[in-house]
Amino acid sequence: MGFRGFVSVVVGPAVAAALIVGCGRSVDTASPTQSGMPPPSVEHLDPMTPPAAGEVGKVTWALYRQVLTLDPTFAYDYPESTVVSAMCESVLRQEPDGRIVPGLATLTYEDPRTLVLKVRPGATFWDGRPVTAEDVAWSLGRNLDPAVTSLFLPFFEVIDSMTPVDRSTLKIDLKHPDYEFEGELASNGAVVMEKAYSAGLGKSLGSPDGGIMCSGAYQLGDWNSEILSLVRDETYWGGDKAKAKEIDFVGVPDEATLLAGLRTGEISGTYTLELPSIDRLRSDSAVTVYEGPSYATSTFSVADLKGPLGNVKARRALSLAIDRRAYIEGGLAGSAIEPRTFANPGTWGYGRTVFAADWEARPEPEQDVAAARKLIDEAGAAGETLTIGTSAEIPQVATAANAVRAAAESIGLTVELESVPASRYVDFVSDPKAREGLDGLPTLPYPGSAEPANLYSFFVLPDGPNNFDGFVDPQMQRGLEEAQKTADPDARAELVAAVGDRFMDQLPAIPLALPRQQLVLNKELTGVPTSFVYLFAPWANGLGAAG
């Protein structure tokens, strides 16, 4: 995989903020200043570029590598997610600001454990056949079939049974109430495909041989080793047809090539993963660089709780000693904010006033080396060795690792960097054996929908994918369980924010920065989200010519 892919693990893209008001950043920051008020501590990023004025012909969109499969149950990494979400539709839909709204179906609750999905009237697949409850049940059920090997398997295990009531109504019984399941219904795991087309294809579903049958505004065109092209569906069921006639996706692993392609116009746009050279594009006349809300958190993940970071005071000390401002300026080209909470404000898909109030009440993280030294002494960890996993070949990882190293050394820890080639860095995340001997490493986790609880659960629950060394905190676990069964969004947000506060106190992982999503777009184009939502929901329907 290409270098920019690793960035995904790490520091990458995007960012932040939050949209309480949801207008342009410049506008919002300007007005409070004029009225003599201090600027709000949560920045407001517009999750959309301006609407398009007209149609365009062919658009070429860059991904960091080629797409390997279109099977939605494998749409987990950036390239597959970007393409699948452009042409397929999920049961529910994530809006550019993270809110969850009806997608192919509307959701009502018969009781807290019983969900009723009603397929929207007139919804059809590209071949004109209607989307039925049977198609929805089959598509969701694939996640639970071991032979399919869905990467979303654990997120759908809450389903107890699914029963089509009539042609367009599906009843889902859950094992226990789970309101966060709405987020999964708005993820790529809940993309609806046509059963009649797909069922016989077996493993070739989503491959160049088998293709795919979805319901979105673009359908699959040519797909070969060079390009994967989407052509607009002229009879799209869901309203206006797309403004771009064709989108060609190309895999561009090399950053210099990507830069050249964007500057010459051969590449029309791309969502980037913390491009180190973003500053050069900011000053280029051919493209506009947008910054939007992100779900991601640049993180120092704790890999070993038996080492120096096993003591919470040592983790607090390390966090306190990090010079985040320097890291954001130097490592992230200024495209991030400091983490008052572990979850990025871009993840506030509901209960925003609650989350914002929590954010306002929390202190801005300040570097305080003297206090950190005191803490590390109390922890009895001074002089111990901290081993940090890194890769000198991935600049984003290396800068993050160096920021942590500087902090650790400033409080009297001895630091060893274990640097591996780029292609091996991902093993640190996926393979416990590769992680052996490490105390921690830079990562870039993000939830699958705008739901901070989803992110927290990765680190806090026993089987969480980012819970590298059996971190246990009954209080946070209880909070997450409680939130899961709380229907009222604001009440749920209160519970989740409390978990977030405890997270910052216990630090099962140390947040480094909350990056912003970056979108690089040719000046002649507009009409797409600037936010992280491009991985999860149709983002290209409005892509068209700028005025």
Place this chain on the structure above:
Amino acid sequence: MLRFVLGRLAILLGALFASSIIIFLAVQIAPGDPVTTLSGGRSLPPAALENLRDQYHLNEGLLAQYWHWMTGLIHGDLGHSIVLNQSVASAIAERLPVTLELVLFAGFLIAVGGIGLGLLAGLRRGILDDAIVLGTAVAAAIPGFLAAVVLISVFSVGLGWLPALGAGSGVVGRFEHLVLPAAALALSGVAVVARITRVSVREESEKEHVETALARGMSNQKVIRRHVLRNAAIPITIVTGITITSLVALAAVVETAFSLQGLGAALVQAASDKDIALVQGIALVLVAAFLIGNTVVDLLYGFLDPRVSLGARAE
């Protein structure tokens, strides 16, 4: 002749088998996992990860995978790429044309440009000779990836004359798209061939029989054609042939830099994904191409130098 061909075939098969074992061992030692490619390094839930490994037999180890591959190969099946979810044969078939065209294009540049410049410098002393010597000394030291970056920034971004990435479509489109990659791939080869050509021509020109022929009043042109070029052709052909053959291996770097979906780029990717069937399949093609290239050079050698008999060389 028949003996030569049969001998070559035996060498080819032996080399392919040996390389498949070496590659197998190398891939086994190298880190990586097809699953991490699919996840992009985003943490996967342990349950999903385990299920995936079971389904793809990744827990069986590479030896089992190699055995599956070998038995398939004997039945004429190159196997299935886990990561691309595609048969290796069709994955190669899709990527072979670009690599072949790129290598042939670059080979043409090396043959024409390298030999041409070398002859020019070798036959005419003076400022042109000095310029070529200096220029090729610099060019020989420029690796393909650096040449690619410079060419893209000058001719694509700066001047806007040629496209920076992709392979294009149609004859004209393909040509346009391959000019810069071929130039980047050929650059150091042109320089090497030019320098060898120049030296060979010089050496031959200074030989006694050449001076004798000139002294006996033979025309300059005739001497160059008959005595200088004919003899210099042998080292020139060999170096040119080997240089061009080695492009097969160097193409990977240039393909990546220009986002060309060729065999080389796919091989690098497959190796880091531990996609064993694809690695073996592509390596098979590259090793075969390399050996065929060398065989062509040998044939030319025999043709240029009558003292060399092909049958004898094969023994």
